[in-house]
Amino acid sequence: MKQQPAGSVVSRGEKVFNVSMVIIGIIITMLALYPIYYALIASLSKPLYVENGSVMLRIHGFTFESYRKAFQKEGLWMAFGNTFFYTIVGVLVNMIFSTTMAYALSKKRLFARKFFTLFTVFTMWFNAGIIPLYMTFRDFNLLDTRTAIIFGFAMNTYNMIILKSFFEQVPASLEEAAFIDGATNIQIFTKIYLPLSKPALATVGMFYAVNRWNSYFWAMNLLNDDTKIPLQVLLKKLIVDQVANETEAAIITSQSLSSPTTVIYAIMILAMIPMLVAYPFIQKYFKTGLTLGAVKG
Numbered sequence: 001m002k003q004q005p006a007g008s009v010v011s012r013g014e015k016v017f018n019v020s021m022v023i024i025g026i027i028i029t030m031l032a033l034y035p036i037y038y039a040l041i042a043s044l045s046k047p048l049y050v051e052n053g054s055v056m057l058r059i060h061g062f063t064f065e066s067y068r069k070a071f072q073k074e075g076l077w078m079a080f081g082n083t084f085f086y087t088i089v090g091v092l093v094n095m096i097f098s099t100t101m102a103y104a105l106s107k108k109r110l111f112a113r114k115f116f117t118l119f120t121v122f123t124m125w126f127n128a129g130i131i132p133l134y135m136t137f138r139d140f141n142l143l144d145t146r147t148a149i150i151f152g153f154a155m156n157t158y159n160m161i162i163l164k165s166f167f168e169q170v171p172a173s174l175e176e177a178a179f180i181d182g183a184t185n186i187q188i189f190t191k192i193y194l195p196l197s198k199p200a201l202a203t204v205g206m207f208y209a210v211n212r213w214n215s216y217f218w219a220m221n222l223l224n225d226d227t228k229i230p231l232q233v234l235l236k237k238l239i240v241d242q243v244a245n246e247t248e249a250a251i252i253t254s255q256s257l258s259s260p261t262t263v264i265y266a267i268m269i270l271a272m273i274p275m276l277v278a279y280p281f282i283q284k285y286f287k288t289g290l291t292l293g294a295v296k297g
Contacts, residue, residue: 036272043067043266047252047259065257070266078227079234084274086219086230087212090150094208095201097155102163103189124157137222144224153218156211159204166200167193202282213275231271238264 010018042050046061054060070076104110105117127133142148170193178188194201216232223229229237242260252259 039265039268043262043269045262047256047262050262050265051252051259063257066259066262066266067270069258069263070270073238073263073267075226075229075234076231076267079229079231080270082228083213083230083232083271086146086149086215087209090153090212091205091208093150093154094156094159094212095205098160098163098204098208099194099201100189101155102160103167103193105160106164106167120157121161134221143222144228145222146228148222149219152222153215156208159207162204163197163200166197170196206279206282209278210275213271231267235264235267235271238267 038055041057041059042055043066044059044062044064045055046063047066049055049060101120105113105120107113110116128136137143137148137152142152174192175188178192183191214232216230216236219230220233220236223233238260242264
């Protein structure tokens with residue numbers, strides 16, 4: 001009788017564990033996706049059904065009126081443009097600072113390498129705090145400027161460490177051969193390290209892009225000019241205004257096709273679309289970049 005290969009038999013306990021993990025994963029996924037789903041169906045429903053709690057699992061009174069009103073909202077397109085600007089230019093700045101520093105710290109020949117690494121990692125756990133940071137922006141005359149948003153948060157230490165760990169995986173023989181051929185550090189960095197690091201670059205770039213796109217706290221505190229605020233700050237202002245005006249819910253009827261609440265949900269969905277569209281294009285790099293970049297500390 002042919003013996004079964006060792007390790008091929010899955011015990012009952014392992015089966016129960018695997019099924020349990022799948023069920024837990026499905027539950028967590030549903031909990032994570034439901035807020036997005038609810039915002040979508042609420043934005044496509046009549047406001048009366050949203051206000052009385054009828055909209056839970058499906059659309060009630062299908063209408064695009066909330067999106068039409070959202071497109072007409074004053075300042076929406078300016079906020080969208082600002083968000084795209086802060087995201088695109090901000091990510092470019094983030095990647096320049098992060099890749100160059102990660103490359104330098106990945107080299108054992110760097111003078112005082114351990115000191116600079118520890119000094120950089122120290123900022124992951126200890127920082128001055130919100131008020132001192134705000135005062136720093138103020139003292140440098142950066143309040144209400146786009147420069148504060150772009151360069152004030154030019155690098156995230158965690159993302160830089162991911163890139164540093166990935167650069168350390170590149171075989172030293174490639175660099176040695178390039179040096180023998182007369183290549184400079186800049187040429188080695190741009191023509192060897194960056195092309196070989198596409199998974200890590202895509203992963204870190206996605207981290208930065210999502211953070212830039214969704215950030216509102218510092219934009220809300222540093223920017224006073226409505227022509228400079230990003231979309232998330234505009235959304236926050238709309239929500240605050242809607243909460244302050246509690247009488248609007250009382251005038252909603254069955255004939256109403258939109259309300260401040262449903263318009264806000266519509267803008268939320270519009271704000272999610274760019275990131276949802278961009279993610280599939282870099283998904284193939286995402287897992288590889290995370291695992292390879294995290295091999296070493």
